[in-house]
Amino acid sequence: MHPEIIEQAGYTSVHVDDTLARELFPGIRLRTLWQHPDGATAHVLEMDPGTSWPRRDVHEPGDEEVFVLDGVFHDGAREYPAGTFLHAPAGSWHIPASGPGCRLFVFYPTG
Template identity: 75%
Template sequence: MHHEILEQEGYTSVFVGDAPVREPFPGIRLRSLWRGPSGASAHVLEMDPGTSWPRRDVHEPGPEEVYVLSGTFNDGARDYPAGTFIHAPAGSWHVPATSTGCTLFLFYPEG
């Protein structure tokens, strides 16, 4: 069977363990997977058990899309188990936290 190799402009992939990582707060790691020419971006956020954002996370200039990959994510008001999708519109905010630890896929459709 012949497999055509995809050589299309903009077609990229990254293994999450090889993605650039930074620690915005202790016990919270942000792995950057992709950034598009218009500023859209995709990330994996890993939060250790008992960690939280120290302040409001405001979604500006655009929305934030969250998919809980593992653990339980708390937005400061309620818990979201693995398998949950959250759309946070532009201008909204939450205070990310987790008691169990969690891994999230984050997508920002605007820069």
Template identity: 75%
Template sequence: MHPEILAQEGYSSVHVDDCPVREVFPGIRLRLLWKAQSGAQAAVLEMDAGTSWPRRDIHAPGPEEVYVLTGTFHDGARDYPAGTFLHAPAGSWHVPATAGGCTLFLFYPEG
């Protein structure tokens, strides 16, 4: 490891297992990984098998970027297997669900 990397201001790291878990809906948990002063943030969302968002997930004020880490994510219209990247522009919406369970990496570039 290069010591000069660690000395850079703002450079940080965290292990997902060390992040507090917040249940956002039954069987759906969020782990906040990072949040900037601007409001940008990164998180991991864990969805148990057979769970779904109880309403539309509207992307506001900015976009949402999703990478499916494990399982299969369903957006209300189609399935996305592990390894899929999705970009949802500001103002768009979906109804997150999963039949078999999934884990997602979420990034919100705007606050």
């Protein structure tokens, strides 16, 4: 078992397995790793094989940064394998999907 959340000397650490998985849509779960009072957040998004967002994912009010941890992420136009970094500016949109399933690290620098 991993420690839940540790905050020490300005550092925060949490193991992804110790976070609650909140189902956003069937087969798509969000695990919040960190939240800052200014609205910045860090998450792991899990998409089961064959899942997709039911509508456009619009990046508001700020940017979205994604790192594909494993699997293959599809943004509605292209596929991105594990190891890919994506930066989506505020106001842009995509329709997240995954054929084989994937896990993403998602960071929102502003709330």
